Amino acid sequence: xxxxxxxxxxxxxxxxxxxxxxxxxxxxxxxxxxxxxxxxxxxxxxxxxxxxxxxxxxxxxxxxxxxxxxx
Amino acid sequence: xxxxxxxxxxxxxxxxxxxxxxxxxxxxxxxxxxxxxxxxxxxxxxxxxxxxxxxxxxxxxxxxxxxxxxxxxxxxxxxxxxxxxxxxxxxxxxxxxxxxxxxxxxxxxxxxxxxxxxxxxxxxxxxxxxxxxxxxxxxxxxxxxxxxxxxxxxxxxxxxxxxxxxxxxxxxxxxxxxxxxxxxxxxxxxxxxxxxxxxxxxxxxxxxxxxxxxxxxxxxxxxxxxxxxxxxxxxxxxxxxxxxxxxxxxxxxxxxxxxxxxxxxxxxxxxxxxxxxxxxxxxxxxxxxxxxxxxxxxxxxxxxxxxxxxxxxxxxxxxxxxxxxxxxxxxxxxxxxxxxxxxxxxxxxxxxxxxxxxxxxxxxxxxxxxxxxxxxxxxxxxxxxxxxxxxxxxxxxxxxxxxxxxxxxxxxxxxxxxxxxxxxxxxxxxxxxxxxxxxxxxxxxxxxxxxxxxxxxxxxxxxxxxxxxxxxxxxxxx
Numbered sequence: 001x002x003x004x005x006x007x008x009x010x011x012x013x014x015x016x017x018x019x020x021x022x023x024x025x026x027x028x029x030x031x032x033x034x035x036x037x038x039x040x041x042x043x044x045x046x047x048x049x050x051x052x053x054x055x056x057x058x059x060x061x062x063x064x065x066x067x068x069x070x071x
Numbered sequence: 072x073x074x075x076x077x078x079x080x081x082x083x084x085x086x087x088x089x090x091x092x093x094x095x096x097x098x099x100x101x102x103x104x105x106x107x108x109x110x111x112x113x114x115x116x117x118x119x120x121x122x123x124x125x126x127x128x129x130x131x132x133x134x135x136x137x138x139x140x141x142x143x144x145x146x147x148x149x150x151x152x153x154x155x156x157x158x159x160x161x162x163x164x165x166x167x168x169x170x171x172x173x174x175x176x177x178x179x180x181x182x183x184x185x186x187x188x189x190x191x192x193x194x195x196x197x198x199x200x201x202x203x204x205x206x207x208x209x210x211x212x213x214x215x216x217x218x219x220x221x222x223x224x225x226x227x228x229x230x231x232x233x234x235x236x237x238x239x240x241x242x243x244x245x246x247x248x249x250x251x252x253x254x255x256x257x258x259x260x261x262x263x264x265x266x267x268x269x270x271x272x273x274x275x276x277x278x279x280x281x282x283x284x285x286x287x288x289x290x291x292x293x294x295x296x297x298x299x300x301x302x303x304x305x306x307x308x309x310x311x312x313x314x315x316x317x318x319x320x321x322x323x324x325x326x327x328x329x330x331x332x333x334x335x336x337x338x339x340x341x342x343x344x345x346x347x348x349x350x351x352x353x354x355x356x357x358x359x360x361x362x363x364x365x366x367x368x369x370x371x372x373x374x375x376x377x378x379x380x381x382x383x384x385x386x387x388x389x390x391x392x393x394x395x396x397x398x399x400x401x402x403x404x405x406x407x408x409x410x411x412x413x414x415x416x417x418x419x420x421x422x423x424x425x426x427x428x429x430x431x432x433x434x435x436x437x438x439x440x441x442x443x444x445x446x447x448x449x450x451x452x453x454x455x456x457x458x459x460x461x462x463x464x465x466x467x468x469x470x471x472x473x474x475x476x477x478x479x480x481x482x483x484x485x486x487x488x489x490x491x492x493x494x495x496x497x498x499x500x501x502x503x504x505x506x507x508x509x510x511x512x513x514x515x516x517x518x519x520x521x522x523x524x525x526x527x528x529x530x531x532x533x534x535x536x537x538x539x540x541x542x543x544x545x546x547x548x549x
Contacts, residue, residue, distance in 0.1 A: 005436070015432075022431045023413040026424070034425055037480040038432055041401075044483065045433075047394045048440035067449050067495065067521050 008042035010035075089250035089544050090114060090160075093307040096253065097155035100147060107147075107158025110253075111140040111202055114160045118204070118251045121547050127226040127246040129165050130173055131205040136160065139202040146200070155310045155335075157200030162252040164240050165206040166213050167298065168287040169193050172203070176289045177211040177239075179222045179418045180411045190287025191322065192256055192298050192315040199314040204252050207242030213258060213291040214404055215423025216241065217474050222420070225474060228270060229545035230511055235471035237267030243301045244271035248545055254302040254311050260291045261396055262489025264299040265501035269466035269514035272503040272540065274531060275301040276308040277489075279521045280496030281328040283312070284319035292403035293324075295396065295493045304541055305502055305531030309337055312524065332525030339532035341377050346530070347384030347459035352488050358389070359468040359488075362507050367465050370504050370515045374463065374530075377537055384462050387451050389486040395448065396490035397482070398433055398441035405430030425479045449495050453520070461526055464488060466501045466514025489516065498524040500531045503540040 010018065015035045019026070026034070090096070090113055091105075099105035115133055122128050143158035168174050168186040170193075175181045189197065197203070208226045210216025216238045217225035226245040228236035236245050240257025244267025247255055257264040259277040268275030277299045285296050300311035313335035318325045348371045353359030359367075375381040405412070405427050412419060412427050419427070456462060468488055472481075492499035499518040507513055517530045535541050 008434075008437070018432065019428070023409075024428050024431060025413075025416050026428070030421070030425065033479070034428055037425065037429055037483060040480065040483045041397075041429060041432075044390070044394050045398065045437055047391055048398070048437055048444055050391075050444070067453055067497075 008045055009039050088113070090117075090253055092304050093155060093159050093253050093302065093310050094304065096159060097157070100158045101152045103148065107140040107143040107202065108137065110158065111136050111160050111204070114204055114252055117249070121249055122251060124232070124548060125227050125229060125245050125249055125251075126224055127208055127242040127249065127251060128162065129175065129206045129208050129223050129242070132172055132203060135172070136202050136204050143200050143202060153198070153200035154314070156196065156314050158202060159253050160202045160204045161196060161254040161256070161311070162204045162207050162243065162246055163193060164209045164243050164255065164257045166209050166239070166258050166289045167193060167256060169203060169206060172206055174206065175222060176213075177209045177215070177222055178423070180415060182222060186287070188287065191284035191319045193287070195315045196256070201314070207240070207246055207255060209242055210239035211420050211423040212289065212404070212408055212427070213239040213260060213263060214426050215420055217477060218420040218422035219474075220420045221422065228471065229547060230272065231509070233473050234511065235270060235474050235477060237270035237471065239263040240267050240301065244268055244273060247271070247273045247301050247303060249547060250544065254300060254307055256298055256311070256315065257301050258288055258291070259297045259299050259493065260295045260400055261487055261493055264301055265489045265499060265516060266467065268301060268501040270471050270512060272512035272543070272545070273301060273303055274305045274308050274500065274502050274535070275299060276305070276312060276500045276524070276528065277492060277498065278312060278316065278524050279328065279330060279498045281324040282316045282330060282524060284322040284325050286319055286321040290403070290407045292400040292407070294403065295400055297493065305500060305528055305535055308500070309334055309528045309532070328522070330522050330524050332523070334525050334528065337525040337529040337532065339529060339536055341374060341379040341530055341533045344379045344461065344530065345382065345459040346374055346379045347382055347456060347462040349384050349386050349462050349464035351385050352389045353465040353468055358486070359465050360470070363465050363468060363513070366504055366513045367463075367515065370463060373537065374534070377533060382459060384455050384459055386455050386491070387448055389488060389491070391444065392448055392491040392494050393486040395441045395444045396487065396494045398437055399445070401430030402433045402438045422479050445494055448491070452491070452495060456520065461517055461519040461523070461530055464516050464518070466504070466516050470507055470509065470511050492516070492518050496521050498527045500527045502531045502534055504538070505540060506543070
């Protein structure tokens with residue numbers, strides 16, 4: 001994330017709206033449980049913001065290629 | 072009927088014969104001293120006797136298996152032996168297509184689906200002469216278990232039926248451990264052959280990414296999915312892998328993937344090999360239990376006594392691998408299953424639904440960041456392994472939990488020690504390294520750079536020959 005990125009964690013209302021926009025159907029209890037899990041995941045995703053991940057590198061086309069290009 | 076008994080069975084009380092290993096059976100079958108028909112009947116009898124309790128099979132194709140066994144026997148009698156899998160009864164995870172046999176992906180959504188064509192790995196098994204016994208229980212869509220409201224209840228751990236048998240190739244782990252088949256094919260996206268292997272005391276190999284075709288296998292996450300062999304021994308895993316691997320024009324990821332060494336006969340010697348012990352994956356706050364870490368030390372010491380040159384390798388934080396793997400897997404899993412998740416969520420178990428729905432909330436920018444992290448981790452892992460040939464780490468971080476206590480999102484609370492090798496496409500083997508104070512299996516993983524599957528299998532074979540763990544089978548209810 002950079003300083004312009006919206007926070008990953010969402011309040012329940014925003015989460016519900018996004019679930020509906022994604023075409024997901026579930027009851028309120030299940031939605032609340034999923035919202036809580038999303039909060040846990042959002043916290044974990046902060047690891048993706050670590051420095052040192054170079055934006056200009058191409059995506060790995062295969063695991064072996066990624067390994068070899070590490071040379 | 073005379074059936075070869077597994078080695079070491081005389082050292083412990085037995086109530087029924089377990090089948091031989093593939094490596095034991097193959098020369099006997101070739102020489103006409105062991106009948107494939109008798110071997111299939113043994114497996115079918117064991118399934119009939121034990122699987123009502125274990126629930127590892129979703130479908131037993133008894134008639135087809137008997138016919139295939141008769142054909143194998145006739146061919147061999149005519150001198151046409153196809154190789155070590157000829158006449159060997161194996162079973163297939165229900166995420167993998169088998170022509171004419173119902174294949175449900177573990178879900179009500181596909182309860183009546185019968186594919187017309189074999190997955191490529193199944194076609195290769197048949198060409199090798201293997202006998203397909205049936206389809207094995209798996210977590211729904213390879214992600215949703217162990218769900219007690221699933222299409223099929225989760226398979227039961229034969230070492231303790233109240234605890235988790237691992238997944239998503241749960242039926243395969245249980246069936247092999249219980250001697251209901253001599254080998255199985257599972258799939259592994261974050262650990263799904265290695266975790267059931269670890270929890271059932273069997274061997275399982277996740278190959279280099281692209282070594283075996285994913286064609287005809289329900290995708291969970293295409294960039295992380297690996298079909299892989301599961302068997303009582305590493306030696307048997309090597310024989311199965313040799314039969315199923317190789318380029319497939321219908322799976323572009325397999326093209327140009329040429330493994331080093333001889334996968335079928337990788338040897339069984341570790342003298343002189345440089346093996347790095349990865350302690351930082353399991354030794355730390357909220358990581359492995361003291362018993363897991365003590366077991367890893369014993370593994371390292373034993374490999375050292377066997378002649379390996381042991382050193383320590385420090386890899387990046389296990390959570391980094393886990394988060395990258397989970398981000399990529401969740402996103403791809405949702406996309407691969409979105410049509411029925413949106414149209415018929417009521418047909419999907421609550422476990423699966425929750426886990427899959429979560430993937431829909433991963434932003435594209437986070438998916439792409441995870442791919443960038445993946446590249447960084449590949450470079451860092453390679454650098455950390457520059458002075459070793461292979462690494463060994465714990466197979467799991469803790470003993471299996473009671474199935475009834477497992478919650479939907481438990482995987483978000485603990486890092487996944489199997490995930491790094493999916494993320495980086497490295498070959499990784501799980502092999503039994505003993506039993507804990509509760510009598511539950513413990514395991515280690517052996518991993519190496521991509522394309523070094525033969526080296527990994529060699530270390531696993533050497534380990535199993537030097538240790539007594541292949542002599543201990545679960546005691547099943549009469």
